[in-house]
Amino acid sequence: MKIFDEIESEVQSYARSFPRVFNKAQAEFLYDEEGNRYLDFLAGAGTLNYGHNNPLLKEKLMEYINNDGITHGLDLHTKAKGEFLQTFNEKILKPRGMEYIVQFTGPTGTNAVEAAMKIARNVTGQQNIVTFTNGFHGVSLGSLAATGNSHHRDAAGVSLNGTHRMPYDGYLGEGIDTTAYLDKVLSDSSSGINSPAAVIVETVQGEGGINAATLEWLRNLQTVCRKYKILLIVDDIQAGCGRTGDYFSFEEAGIEPDIITLSKSLGGYGLPFAVVLMKPELDQWKPGEHNGTFRGNNFAFVTAKAAIDQYWSDDRFSNEIKRKGQYISERLNAIVEQYGEGNFTTRGRGMFQGINCINGELAGAITHKAFKKRLIIETSGADDQVVKFLCPLIISDENLKKGVDIVEQAIKEVCAGEESIPAEIDYFDDQEEEQAVNC
Numbered sequence: 404m405k406i407f408d409e410i411e412s413e414v415q416s417y418a419r420s421f422p423r424v425f426n427k428a429q430a431e432f433l434y435d436e437e438g439n440r441y442l443d444f445l446a447g448a449g450t451l452n453y454g455h456n457n458p459l460l461k462e463k464l465m466e467y468i469n470n471d472g473i474t475h476g477l478d479l480h481t482k483a484k485g486e487f488l489q490t491f492n493e494k495i496l497k498p499r500g501m502e503y504i505v506q507f508t509g510p511t512g513t514n515a516v517e518a519a520m521k522i523a524r525n526v527t528g529q530q531n532i533v534t535f536t537n538g539f540h541g542v543s544l545g546s547l548a549a550t551g552n553s554h555h556r557d558a559a560g561v562s563l564n565g566t567h568r569m570p571y572d573g574y575l576g577e578g579i580d581t582t583a584y585l586d587k588v589l590s591d592s593s594s595g596i597n598s599p600a601a602v603i604v605e606t607v608q609g610e611g612g613i614n615a616a617t618l619e620w621l622r623n624l625q626t627v628c629r630k631y632k633i634l635l636i637v638d639d640i641q642a643g644c645g646r647t648g649d650y651f652s653f654e655e656a657g658i659e660p661d662i663i664t665l666s667k668s669l670g671g672y673g674l675p676f677a678v679v680l681m682k683p684e685l686d687q688w689k690p691g692e693h694n695g696t697f698r699g700n701n702f703a704f705v706t707a708k709a710a711i712d713q714y715w716s717d718d719r720f721s722n723e724i725k726r727k728g729q730y731i732s733e734r735l736n737a738i739v740e741q742y743g744e745g746n747f748t749t750r751g752r753g754m755f756q757g758i759n760c761i762n763g764e765l766a767g768a769i770t771h772k773a774f775k776k777r778l779i780i781e782t783s784g785a786d787d788q789v790v791k792f793l794c795p796l797i798i799s800d801e802n803l804k805k806g807v808d809i810v811e812q813a814i815k816e817v818c819a820g821e822e823s824i825p826a827e828i829d830y831f832d833d834q835e836e837e838q839a840v841n842c
């Protein structure tokens with residue numbers, strides 16, 4: 404459609420990888436204007452954990468709209484907000500023994516991160532926040548200072564202050580515990596590292612290339628934070644809401660962050676919604692200090708509650724994610740072994756996994772080929788070198804297999820420089836010849 408070239412900004416990104424006009428979606432499928440069906444392994448970059456237009460959530464939303472439920476209410480107390488809080492407390496926080504205050508921020512992830520960093524600084528009176536290599540926390544100025552990616556950072560136009568970067572788990576190679584370095588510099592008054600207010604970390608770095616910290620590293624990080632009385636902020640915007648298998652990605656590590664940010668799949672239906680969870684003693688906000696017109700996205704409260712009721716009332720859904728995650732691990736390991744020629748590696752946890760193809764050209768050729776076979780899948784990492792598997796958590800076993808099969812076929816063809824082989828899968832359709840890329 405010409406209009407996109409005519410007046411839509413050059414800033415668009417995903418649209419460049421998948422140049423179609425989409426107009427319908429259901430569960431793990433997207434449909435373009437011509438009615439072609441695509442399997443969606445991007446899932447709104449982790450926003451559609453419960454699939455597109457999940458019928459169970461849609462029903463509650465339609466009912467709410469039909470009854471003239473509040474759509475916009477600033478931060479007024481609404482029934483929908485109250486019911487969300489009730490459900491979140493009863494079914495998510497309490498069963499996990501978690502006592503947190505819930506702050507509604509503007510509905511984007513980056514705004515939750517801004518609020519989390521602000522409260523940490525205000526409560527401690529310290530400015531510095533420790534962040535990690537390859538971390539991604541959003542692109543507004545505060546959260547951008549915590550983000551590693553130079554492409555995003557260079558767009559800031561002003562200096563990005565108040566953070567200090569430390570090596571993430573694995574950054575210096577296997578067998579090196581980078582929290583030992585953090586411990587060392589914090590113990591040394593001449594290290595040049597200002598005493599921090601907080602550490603902000605992703606348990607699995609999504610945009611940074613599906614780098615999964617080990618559970619031990621996360622525990623060590625918490626130990627260092629406690630030792631120096633530094634607040635631990637877990638940015639669970641992409642890794643949370645079930646992606647790694649549990650509701651929170653840090654549960655498996657048994658750590659207890661002081662502050663948690665959630666967004667992306669929190670609203671459940673793809674509706675914008677973000678919160679900061681903080682230990683009660685940290686809630687030192689004065690009324691309206693951090694505000695925002697859209698802190699009350701009541702539609703998202705309705706679908707967020709419905710998602711929790713439906714999927715998090717017991718551990719069945721969590722067990723399903725872990726089972727599918729195990730399947731993904733096995734398949735990706737086998738693919739890497741067969742086609743990776745010792746170069747490719749797998750990474751991630753739960754249904755948050757990827758294949759590191761070493762370079763962006765190769766990973767891009769694979770996802771491009773996959774798209775021709777009607778699979779939407781993206782890359783991530785500093786050089787876009789990681790093929791990132793992020794399908795909806797509710798995907799059927801059959802379609803999960805199909806998606807992985809498509810990537811496997813794409814890798815095989817890219818590495819061999821083969822023409823696409825039509826297969827029995829209905830969205831395998833292509834016959835384009837392409838150059839071999841070194842695998």
Ligand SMILES: *Cc1c(COP(=O)(O)O)cnc(C)c1O
Nearest residue numbers: 511512513539540541638640641
């Ligand atoms: C996506 C993301 C953000 C930013 O969320 P936006 O809604 O894009 O502002 C922050 N942190 C993490 C870990 C993310 O994945």
